[in-house]
Amino acid sequence: MATRQQPPQQQPEPGLESRMTPRPKADAPHHRGTGKLLGKVAMITGGDSGIGRAVAISYAREGADVVILYLEEHQDAEETTALVTKEGRRCLALAGDVGSRSFCFESVDRCLREFGHLDILVNNAAEQHPQEDITAISSEQLERTFRTNIFSFFYMTQAALPHMPEGGTIINTTSVTAYKGSGHLLDYSSTKGAIVAFTRSLSQALAQKGIRVNAVAPGPIWTPLIPSTFPTDKVETFGDQVPLKRAGQPEEVAPCYLFLASQDSSYMTGQVLHPNGGTIVNG
Secondary structure, X not given: OOOOOOOOOOOOOOOOHHHOOOOOOOOOOOOOOOOOOOOOEEEEEOOOOHHHHHHHHHHHHOOOEEEEEEOOOHHHHHHHHHHHHHOOOOEEEEEOOXXXXXXXXXXXXXXXXXXXXXXXXXXXXXXXXXXXXXHHOOHHHXXXXXXXXXXXXXXXXXXXXXXXOOOOEEEEEOOOHHHHOOOOOHHHHHHHHXXXXXXXXXXXXXXXXXXXXXEEOOOOEOOOOOOOOOOHHHHHOXXXXXXXXXXXXXXXXXXXXXXXXXXXXXXXXXXXEOOOOOOOOOO
C-alpha cells in the first residue's frame, strides 16, 4: 500500500523550490565546516535548487567560493546565492542553457574572470519527461533530454579542463535509474547510464593529470524535478518504494559531493556513491 509522503502538488517545468510543500532541506545544520575546501572554487550546474543548492551550501561552509549555473529559476538562484554568502563565501549565479556549448564555455570564462581559477566541477543539471510508452517520446524530447543530461557534461568538462589544476575534481550526477532502469523514464535513464560510462572513462583519461572523476547516483530525492514532472498522485507517494520508506532530502546527498571534492577521497576515482534509501544496485 502506498504511503503518503508529502501533499499532492504539481507545478510547471522546470519547477521552483520556492513553491514546494514542504520545502526541501538543504542547510544541514549538523554540518560544521572545517575548511576542507578552503580557497577552492567550485562550479555547479543546476546549482539553484535541490541537490545543487545543498552542494553549494556545503562547499561554501567548507571554504569554497561557488559558481552556480541554472536555466531560468531566478528566485531560487537568488535564494541559493544568499545562502552561500551567509556562509561568508562569494557566489556567482549565471543563467543559461547548459545544453549550449557556447554557454558552457562562456560560464567558465566568467568564473575565471571573477575568481581566477577553477578547482571543482559538479555536472549536476538534468531534466526528465515521463512517458508511459516509448512511442510517445518525440525526437525533440529525446534530443533535449540528452543535450541537457549528457551533452552538457561533455561541454562543461571541455571548457573547464584546460584550467583545472592537478588535484582538481569532477563530480557527475547520475541516478539509481542508471542501474535498475525506469519504464516511464526511458530517455532520462539512458542518459544516466551514459553518465556512469562517461565517469569511468573520463577518470581513466585524466588519472595521469592528477584530476579525479567520480559520480553520485541519488535515489528518490525531494527536489523541484518531482512536482514539475510527475502527476500529483505520484508526487504524494514519492519515495515510499525504497527500504527506508521515504524520499531523501538534498542535505542527505550533499555529503557525498563534499567527500568526493575533498582530500578525504584522494584514493578514489572512477567510482559512484549511492545515497538512495537502501536500494541495492551492485554497482
